[in-house]
Amino acid sequence: MPRSPDRGWKVIAYLFGKLTQKAPTHLVVDVGGVGYLVHIPLSSYERIGEVGGPVRVLTYLHIREDGAELFGFATEEERELFRTLISVSGVGPRLAQAVLSAMSPEEFRRAVVRNELHKLTSVPGIGRKTAQRLVLELREKFGPEEPVPLEEVPTEAVEVGRGPSEEAFLALLSLGMRDAEARTALARARRRLGEEAPIEELIREALRG
Incomplete structure (x- = not known):
C-alpha cells in the first residue's frame, strides 16, 4: 500500500494552548485541559515560546498500527520538509526529526542537491545507503542548483x-x-x-x- 504522508497533517493542523512543558525533543501543550505530548526537532525548540505562555504549534499526526505520535514544528517550512522526508522509503518520523535537529531545511536541501553524502551521514541514523537514497529520490524534486559533474x-x-x-x-x-x-x-x-x-x-x- 502506498504511503500517505499527508493524512496526518490534515487530521490535526495545529495546536493552540498553554505551553506547560518544554524540552529539546518534546513539548506538552495544554489545550482545554488536555495535555498533548508533541515531539519536536531542535530547530523548532529554539523558536517555541517559554513555559507558562501561549503557544501555537504546527503539527503532523503519525499513525502506526500500535499507536499514534504527534510531531510539532515552529514553521511551515519545517513541517513540509518533514513530510517530504517520510515519503522516502526507509525514512520514518524519528529519522526525519533527527534530520531537522541536525540541520536547517535549507542546509539539508543544499546537501542533497550538491550530493554531500558526508553531511547527510553525519545525522544519527543515516548511513551511506540511506543518504544515497535521499539524494536519488529528492535531488530532482529540490531542483539541482549545482549538479555533480x-x-x-x-x-x-x-x-x-x-x-x-x-x-x-x-x-x-x-x-x-x-x-x-x-x-x-x-x-x-x-x-x-x-x-x-x-x-x-x-x-x-x-x-x-
Whole structure:
C-alpha cells in the first residue's frame, strides 16, 4: 500500500494552548485541559515560546498500527520538509526529526542537491545507503542548483554496456559510490532485474545492496 504522508497533517493542523512543558525533543501543550505530548526537532525548540505562555504549534499526526505520535514544528517550512522526508522509503518520523535537529531545511536541501553524502551521514541514523537514497529520490524534486559533474568519470573507462546500464553506472558514481563498488552493485541489480530493466529500477536495486 502506498504511503500517505499527508493524512496526518490534515487530521490535526495545529495546536493552540498553554505551553506547560518544554524540552529539546518534546513539548506538552495544554489545550482545554488536555495535555498533548508533541515531539519536536531542535530547530523548532529554539523558536517555541517559554513555559507558562501561549503557544501555537504546527503539527503532523503519525499513525502506526500500535499507536499514534504527534510531531510539532515552529514553521511551515519545517513541517513540509518533514513530510517530504517520510515519503522516502526507509525514512520514518524519528529519522526525519533527527534530520531537522541536525540541520536547517535549507542546509539539508543544499546537501542533497550538491550530493554531500558526508553531511547527510553525519545525522544519527543515516548511513551511506540511506543518504544515497535521499539524494536519488529528492535531488530532482529540490531542483539541482549545482549538479555533480559526470565528466569527472571518463566515459572510456566505463565497460558496463550501453543504454540503461551505462547511465545507471554513471549515476551510482555521481551518488558517491566507488568504481568497483558501483560495478558490483550494478551487476547484482542486473542479475536480479534482467538486462533490460529501466535505469530507475537498476539504480534503486543497486542502492539496496
